[in-house]
Amino acid sequence: MEKFYSGFAEPLAFTAFRVAIGAMLVIEGYPKIMAPMAQIGFVENLGFYPGWLWSPMLAAIQFFGGILIVLGLLTRPVALANGVMLAITLWFHVHFPYGHAFLTPDGIAALKAGSGFFTPEAAKRLADGGTAFLEQVQSKAEIASLFWTGGALFYAAFGGGALSLDRVLIKREF
Template structure:
């Protein structure tokens, strides 16, 4: 029987000539996804970090009391967690916290606001991306890798 996988555990390409193109880009694509996800979380959390108590009413409306505790935590998770994800520092805990926040937004848009799947789909996609990094961690292009340790 012929070996159908690479040493990295991925299936061999149907068109082997293309492996020269996409195998070297594998790590870069993962890094790009992590950096973009983190950077976009930062931009989403920027307004919240400027006014950390601005979402007190919203979080209490979702049942998170006291809002004066949860609102700044939401702001910090999005803003600082986004920075950590982007640079790959403490990637797993930052991505796990972001995943929890995003699952709440799935509930908020999909159920609380009654928007259904159409309203929750971006949050579902975001949660899947952050969950990937919560499980996988950062790759070799990260501060975690430079430190030689991951959480």
């Protein structure tokens, strides 16, 4: 069984997780690479100036870095850059939560007046203005950010693995 695990299962799992991390970055980075200046205000609000520099740079790191991670090429430096970016995302989610409710008192009154448009479960979830819903969204955002940050930093620490272009082209895990 040792040969099965060390020669097949471990490299396959290592590669599958690397592909998942990289693919997520590509999927999330695609809209940003299509509109590279769209994040200028956001990055400047985080304190990264000038936004015209950081917005396209972050889009490129995420999209093209994701492709390189999928391929296992230049894995460590690219995963480190993405890990830092994702750690900032995690920090953002923790320090700037979604808020307490997205419905105003008028919105809650409108919801109650038109409750026939909602399932009982939806009406119950929105009766507090969406507070419980936003708490769930906030929790998922923090957990997802922690997971993806950890995944990127994992590959920054350990490289692309046995089934990577780093191993084929450079003859080591870079």
